[in-house]
Amino acid sequence: QVQLVESGGGLVQAGGSLRLSCAASGRTFSSSAMGWFRQAPGKEREFVATISGSGLTTYYSGSVKGRFTISRDNAKNAVYLQMNSLKPEDTAVYYCAARGTNEATTIPGRYDYWGQGTQVTVSS
Numbered sequence: 049q050v051q052l053v054e055s056g057g058g059l060v061q062a063g064g065s066l067r068l069s070c071a072a073s074g075r076t077f078s079s080s081a082m083g084w085f086r087q088a089p090g091k092e093r094e095f096v097a098t099i100s101g102s103g104l105t106t107y108y109s110g111s112v113k114g115r116f117t118i119s120r121d122n123a124k125n126a127v128y129l130q131m132n133s134l135k136p137e138d139t140a141v142y143y144c145a146a147r148g149t150n151e152a153t154t155i156p157g158r159y160d161y162w163g164q165g166t167q168v169t170v171s172s
Contacts, residue, residue, distance in 0.1 A: 057166030070144030
């Protein structure tokens with residue numbers, strides 16, 4: 049069993065920055081690809097970013113590429129999402145997810161474990 053706990057969400061003005069963290073426990077973290085997803089009110093959960101277990105491969109959604117950066121620290125069993133130049137449309141609950149394999153993927157159904165989410169609100 050894997051437990052994921054997100055932190056770092058909050059309220060920020062447009063143009064500002066936030067750094068989300070996800071602490072993982074329960075399995076060999078370095079063999080798990082990790083992802084960040086988000087869900088806005090009335091919308092489906094959408095892919096934001098993913099990183100392979102080694103950290104060498106990353107993918108981003110088109111809407112955040114160039115503004116968000118995913119990273120991981122396998123020694124700390126943690127994954128991060130640095131969010132810069134935030135926009136009101138980035139407002140959502142952000143979820144951390146873990147796979148049972150090393151390969152990064154943008155598909156939410158391929159993740160085995162999910163955190164409870166952290167709210168990010170960007171005001172205009």
